[in-house]
Amino acid sequence: MRAAVLASLLVLVPAIAGAVPPFDVPHADRSPEVDGDRAVVTAAALGAPDERLGRLSAVRLAARHEARARALRALHAWADEAMAAVRACPWEAVRVHEAIDRAASVAGVRAVVDGGAVVLVEVPLGALREAAALTGVPWSG
Numbered sequence: 001m002r003a004a005v006l007a008s009l010l011v012l013v014p015a016i017a018g019a020v021p022p023f024d025v026p027h028a029d030r031s032p033e034v035d036g037d038r039a040v041v042t043a044a045a046l047g048a049p050d051e052r053l054g055r056l057s058a059v060r061l062a063a064r065h066e067a068r069a070r071a072l073r074a075l076h077a078w079a080d081e082a083m084a085a086v087r088a089c090p091w092e093a094v095r096v097h098e099a100i101d102r103a104a105s106v107a108g109v110r111a112v113v114d115g116g117a118v119v120l121v122e123v124p125l126g127a128l129r130e131a132a133a134l135t136g137v138p139w140s141g
Contacts, residue, residue, distance in 0.1 A: 011098030018049060020120060025055050025108035026044045026110070027118060028118065029118075033141070035122075036048065039126065041138070042107065042120055043071045043074040043140065044074075045068075047062070047068070047117050048063060049063050050066075056115055060111065063117040064109060064117045067118060072101070076100060079097065082137040082138055085133070086134055086136040086137055088134055107122040124125075
């Protein structure tokens with residue numbers, strides 16, 4: 001158990017360090033949006049606490065993982081909608097989804113009093129452009 005917590009921290013902490021000021025992390029879910037100044041697309045999601053886990057540290061860790069997964073699902077849905085609008089080929093969609101999974105990083109975490117967490121995930125627009133050269137999508141810019 002301790003090894004799993006430490007491994008999770010090794011994944012989350014370097015990505016969090018200095019990326020987004022703590023007070024800039026939203027308090028609730030936020031749909032994916034393109035930040036042109038930083039050349040990233042960001043999404044935020046709330047992870048609910050799992051009361052079945054006894055220790056507060058485990059509850060918060062599980063909430064962070066759930067929030068990250070929900071934010072990634074929102075980013076994938078956003079990319080699907082954008083590619084459907086331009087009628088992208090299936091193999092282009094696969095490459096874009098792989099790029100989201102590969103390039104996504106946690107930009108910030110906001111702890112919630114009940115043990116939940118809001119996680120802000122970002123994906124560089126360059127990774128999406130390299131995955132598929134599409135016109136008319138938000139990352140083609």
